[in-house]
Amino acid sequence: MNCTHCHSGNDYTVEAYAADTIELKQTARKMMVIMNTINQSFFAGRQVITCWTCHQGEQIPHNVPNLLIQYGQTLPYEPEEANQQAPGQPAADEVLDKYLQAVGGAQRANTLTSLVAKGTNRGYGPENTPRPLELYAKATGQLTTITKTDDGDSTSTYDGRNAWSAVPHKPAPDPVLPLNGDDLAGAKLDATLLFPGKIKQALVEWRVGFPSRSPCR
Numbered sequence: 001m002n003c004t005h006c007h008s009g010n011d012y013t014v015e016a017y018a019a020d021t022i023e024l025k026q027t028a029r030k031m032m033v034i035m036n037t038i039n040q041s042f043f044a045g046r047q048v049i050t051c052w053t054c055h056q057g058e059q060i061p062h063n064v065p066n067l068l069i070q071y072g073q074t075l076p077y078e079p080e081e082a083n084q085q086a087p088g089q090p091a092a093d094e095v096l097d098k099y100l101q102a103v104g105g106a107q108r109a110n111t112l113t114s115l116v117a118k119g120t121n122r123g124y125g126p127e128n129t130p131r132p133l134e135l136y137a138k139a140t141g142q143l144t145t146i147t148k149t150d151d152g153d154s155t156s157t158y159d160g161r162n163a164w165s166a167v168p169h170k171p172a173p174d175p176v177l178p179l180n181g182d183d184l185a186g187a188k189l190d191a192t193l194l195f196p197g198k199i200k201q202a203l204v205e206w207r208v209g210f211p212s213r214s215p216c217r
């Protein structure tokens with residue numbers, strides 16, 4: 001799906017996104033109500049039922065089970081053991097070492113202490129025009145990206161502890177939005193993984209899983 005399936009296209013304003021002109025958007029909102037109602041009513045508000053529980057990658061969920069899946073040889077779902085190191089597979093360290101080798105070796109990777117880059121940000125939906133991007137990063141864990149949109153700069157910054165984003169059209173009093181939770185964790189990961197020498201520290205307990213295949217498509 002694309003943003004324009006639910007939001008009116010060719011209009012970059014927040015007001016256009018907020019408008020309820022497209023029926024699919026209203027359906028999507030009803031779906032949130034379905035999901036929240038089930039979780040609130042039966043699971044004490046825990047996030048047990050999600051969009052995936054019913055949709056499983058399909059726009060309209062199947063209400064008749066697929067016999068090919070019921071009686072087929074291939075498991076459509078990731079096995080429970082997906083989080084464990086699979087027997088017969090190489091250790092994660094071996095895989096990561098190959099990556100470090102490919103980028104010129106761990107020693108060389110560690111000499112990279114800062115990074116300035118210019119490129120193009122290609123989004124999708126109504127704003128899919130390529131836009132200039134600037135990126136500034138330090139191996140001590142700082143990262144700023146600036147996308148130059150027609151309506152002004154869209155900026156994300158991580159200072160090593162906190163992260164913020166500022167986008168065009170975000171009105172006062174909160175033009176700069178602090179990130180927290182998973183967004184903050186993601187900002188930290190982005191800043192760290194720009195430097196290949198840090199891949200083993202950025203995430204721990206790496207495991208190599210079973211070879212698998214996407215169930216959806």
Ligand code: HEC
Pocket residue numbers: 001002003004005006007014017018019024025026028029125
């Ligand atoms: C399947 C339908 C669907 C798609 C696809 C979708 N949205 Fe939405 N969007 C919604 C719904 C529903 C809401 C309102 C949620 C609410 O009312 O709590 C919403 C709200 C928003 C809002 C907040 C508008 C306001 O009320 O201030 C923005 C901004 C937004 N969407 C942007 C996007 C962008 C960008 C994309 C593409 C990356 C996208 N949406 C794709 C359904 C969709």
Ligand code: HEC
Pocket residue numbers: 024027028031032034035049050051052053054055059060061
């Ligand atoms: C309890 C099961 C269930 C859950 C949970 C659920 N859906 Fe649905 N959804 C359905 C069913 C069933 C339909 C088809 C309804 C129909 O045919 O009229 C549907 C239809 C839709 C459609 C319309 C598709 C189309 O092309 O008409 C959208 C969009 C959608 N769901 C989004 C979501 C989102 C987003 C979530 C999570 C917030 C969600 N659904 C959670 C069961 C569910």
